[in-house]
Amino acid sequence: EVQLVESGGGLVQPGGSLRLSCAASGFTFSNYWMSWVRQAPGKGLEWVANIKGDGSEKYYVDSVKGRFTISRDNAKKSLSLQMNNLRAEDTAVYYCARGVIGDCWGQGALVTVSS
């Protein structure tokens, strides 16, 4: 069974940093692109970033470029999102998803940016 489990969410002050992780199981992790998608409270879905199976290609939404970094450790079957210089508008549930299109999603991790 494919499973994605996010961790690392929490409350952080504006300008602070947070690192999200996603533990994958049930599939050959290195064969898949992986993505992060977020959803602000009461709002729609917003794609954040994705990364190729071997880590050689990465793409980001404009609003996080230069602040967020997506990475992966295929040996540990783990996906990460390093978030720096966080803003109030980054407050959202962050989902880890398999593939470019997200054929399987985790349960999400809540990130709250507030003073």
Added chain:
Amino acid sequence: QSVLTQPPSASGTPGQRVTISCSGSSSNIGSDTVNWYQQLPGTAPQLLISDNNQRPSGVPDRFSGSKSGTSASLAISGLLSEDEADYYCATWDASLNGFVFGTGSKVTVL
């Protein structure tokens, strides 16, 4: 704001057919396949339709997708109360070099 436009809401009575549209442009829907997601209240989204009209294993055939030019549609036939959810279209945008989601449509079963 999203580059893919959906109606905010749609509704129908049990058994009816409901259709949700997704309007884009030549750089997104016009040049790539469309996917649809269902998000039940309080849960993570799940893939409903991929590659314009393909249903992943386990998705009932009451759900169908289509695409024409720069627009796409999701149809739900034989509407059930359990279909009350938010629905999102999505595709890759070549101009933005990123994945884009639609604005989302809330389906209500009357």
